[in-house]
Amino acid sequence: MGGRVLHFYLAGINNQNFLMRDRETGTWWQQISGKAIFGKLKGESLELAPFDELSFGLWKKESPGGQVLAPVARYQKKYESKWEDEVLKLPVPVSFPGTALKSRDVVVGLVVDGEARAYPVDTIVKQSPIQDRLGGKPILLVAGTDGKSVRAFLSRIDGADIELFRKSDSKDFALIDAEGSSEWNFKGCAVSGPLAGKCLSELAAIKDYWFDWRNYHADTSVYRH
Amino acid sequence: MFEQRQRPFRLIFWTLVLIGFALFFVPAFIIRPFRYQSPGALHLALVFRQIAPIGTIVAACGVLVVAVRSWRGASRRQRVLLTLGSLLVIASATMARLNYFEWMFHPVQQPGFEKADDVKLDAGEMVLTVTINGEARAYPVREMAYHHIVNDVVGGVPIAATY
Numbered sequence: 001m002g003g004r005v006l007h008f009y010l011a012g013i014n015n016q017n018f019l020m021r022d023r024e025t026g027t028w029w030q031q032i033s034g035k036a037i038f039g040k041l042k043g044e045s046l047e048l049a050p051f052d053e054l055s056f057g058l059w060k061k062e063s064p065g066g067q068v069l070a071p072v073a074r075y076q077k078k079y080e081s082k083w084e085d086e087v088l089k090l091p092v093p094v095s096f097p098g099t100a101l102k103s104r105d106v107v108v109g110l111v112v113d114g115e116a117r118a119y120p121v122d123t124i125v126k127q128s129p130i131q132d133r134l135g136g137k138p139i140l141l142v143a144g145t146d147g148k149s150v151r152a153f154l155s156r157i158d159g160a161d162i163e164l165f166r167k168s169d170s171k172d173f174a175l176i177d178a179e180g181s182s183e184w185n186f187k188g189c190a191v192s193g194p195l196a197g198k199c200l201s202e203l204a205a206i207k208d209y210w211f212d213w214r215n216y217h218a219d220t221s222v223y224r225h
Numbered sequence: 226m227f228e229q230r231q232r233p234f235r236l237i238f239w240t241l242v243l244i245g246f247a248l249f250f251v252p253a254f255i256i257r258p259f260r261y262q263s264p265g266a267l268h269l270a271l272v273f274r275q276i277a278p279i280g281t282i283v284a285a286c287g288v289l290v291v292a293v294r295s296w297r298g299a300s301r302r303q304r305v306l307l308t309l310g311s312l313l314v315i316a317s318a319t320m321a322r323l324n325y326f327e328w329m330f331h332p333v334q335q336p337g338f339e340k341a342d343d344v345k346l347d348a349g350e351m352v353l354t355v356t357i358n359g360e361a362r363a364y365p366v367r368e369m370a371y372h373h374i375v376n377d378v379v380g381g382v383p384i385a386a387t388y
Contacts, residue, residue, distance in 0.1 A: 007376045008385045010326050012256045014267055019256075020374060020387070028271055031387050038271040049384050051355045057348025059363050060341045066361030068344045068352070069375060069386075070337035071368055079367045093261045148351065 001044060015093045017212055032208070032216050053207050054149040062187065092211050100222040103211040108150055109220070110203055112137050116220035118213050123223065124150050129164055129175055131155065132223060140164060140200065144186050145173045150207070153188045153200035162200075238291045238310060245284030245314035248277040249321045274321075281318035288314045333372050338362070357382050364388075 004024065011028065012019035018031045027039035034046035052059075059066065071079065080086060092103045101107065107118040113135030124130060128143035138155035155162055164184055167174040175184040182193030188200035206213070214220060255262055255270035262270075292307040299307060341363070346352075352363035358380030369375070369388030376385050 005383045006385075008374050008387075009324070009332055010330055010373050011324060012326060013258050014256070014262055016258065018373060018387075020385075038268070039275070046385075049355050049357065049379075049382070051353060051386075053351055053366070054354055054363075055348060056344075056346045056350045056352050056363065056365070059352055059354050059361075060348075063354070063356060063361035063363075064341060066341045066354075066356075066363055067338040068341055068346070069333075069362070069364045069368055070339045071365075072331070072333055072337075072372070075331055075371060079371050091259050093259055146349065148349065 001041060001046070015212070015215055016090075016209075017216070030216075032206070032212065048204050050202060050204065052149070052151060052202075053205075054144070055146040058144050058146050058149050058186070092209075094215055095211055096214050099210070099214065100224065101210040103209065105210040107208060107210050107213055107222075108141070108152065109206045109208050109213045109217065110134060110139065110152055111217070112139065112154075112203065116217040117223055118210060118217075118220050119152075119223040120210075121150060121207070123225075127225065129166060130223070130225070131163055138162075139203070140188075141205075142173075142175070142186060142188075149186075150205060151186065151188065152203040152205040154203060155200060157195060157198055157200065234291050234295050238288060238295070238307070241284045241287040241291070242310040242314050245281045245288065245317045248273055248280045248284070249317035252277070253320070253325075277321035281314065281321045285311075285314045285318045330371060330373050333375050336375050336377055353386055353388060355379055355384065355386070357384070362386075 006022035006024050008020040008022050008029070010018055011021040014030065020029050020031060021027060022029070025040040027036045027041040029035065029046065030037050034048060036042045036044045088104055095103045101118070101120060106121045108121060108124060109116065109118050115135040117132075117134050119130070119141055124141050125143040125147050128141065130141040132139045132141070138161045140153045140155040141150065143150050155164065163178050164175040165178070167176040167183060173186045176182070177184070177195070182190040182195040185191050188202060190196050190198045252270035252274040255266050288311050292311050295307060296304065346365060351366040353366060353369060354361065354363045356362075360380035362377065362379050364375060364386045366388060369386065374385055374387050376383070378384070
């Protein structure tokens with residue numbers, strides 16, 4: 001922040017979205033938005049680093065030289081492999097009856113040019129690839145062959161909208177463009193044809209429970225098709 | 226006569242105990258996991274938490290001064306109350322200085338890393354991943370769901386991975 005490195009620690013919880021503070025200024029930050037909500041740096045925003053939520057197998061294939069956070073030996077036994085099931089049993093602090101989804105439905109939230117939309121992960125996995133328009137821009141959502149990893153892209157190359165379809169005769173993940181000339185991989189990059197080497201720009205896809213996404217994006221719509 | 230001289234002290238004593246306790250308790254009560262927090266309530270809690278480290282100490286000092294001054298003339302029952310009030314405000318001052326959220330979710334002090342090939346993780350385990358300036362990192366969700374925050378530097382860029 002402003003050329004200064006901040007170090008964060010967990011300091012509270014707000015409607016099941018956590019609050020963190022930085023050791024340097026003591027400012028309070030909201031997890032989901034990266035915004036400073038109280039204290040010295042109030043009003044500032046952290047920059048969201050491009051990230052993915054992937055299965056380990058898929059990531060390892062893409063980044064063979066990568067490094068993995070090691071467990072902290074003291075707490076290793078406390079890591080829950082079934083934590084998702086445990087969380088499902090917990091009550092929610094705020095709910096939105098009458099909306100299209102249930103509180104703990106897992107969605108991928110996108111914001112493009114101020115327009116927010118939630119895409120249920122189940123739907124993405126079932127329908128992948130999904131072509132949509134958000135904030136006036138063409139969007140592509142895809143699920144990996146593991147049926148868990150999800151990515152979102154701006155579906156545009158060199159200023160031109162591009163539509164991608166599932167390549168029907170392929171066992172591995174492969175998309176093909178309308179001209180049928182280039183094949184695209186799960187990273188959003190063309191691996192063959194005239195566009196080989198070109199990549200779609202990836203969008204920050206935040207995986208969240210519906211109630212939490214809705215709570216911080218009051219005007220969000222829900223993808224349905 | 227004696228009773229009347231004590232009365233203002235008693236009022237000051239219990240007001241200070243209440244203030245000291247409230248500075249700790251109000252934010253602790255509002256910032257709970259399963260309770261809805263309106264933006265206004267959250268703001269109030271944060272204001273209290275900001276004042277609390279100094280506020281509780283001031284209240285505790287005041288409480289102790291009054292307790293010591295009233296001790297001599299106090300009955301046995303009054304001494305018990307003076308002690309309880311003092312302990313309550315001292316406990317509040319202590320709690321206002323502690324981050325009890327880190328008792329439950331222990332922070333990672335120095336993140337360690339292993340090469341992807343050496344890691345025993347199921348292929349289906351979810352990981353949060355970033356690649357910055359060619360450096361790739363994965364943070365297993367299972368670990369992140371416990372620690373919640375990891376401060377790290379990837380490809381020369383300082384980041385905080387959160388879950």
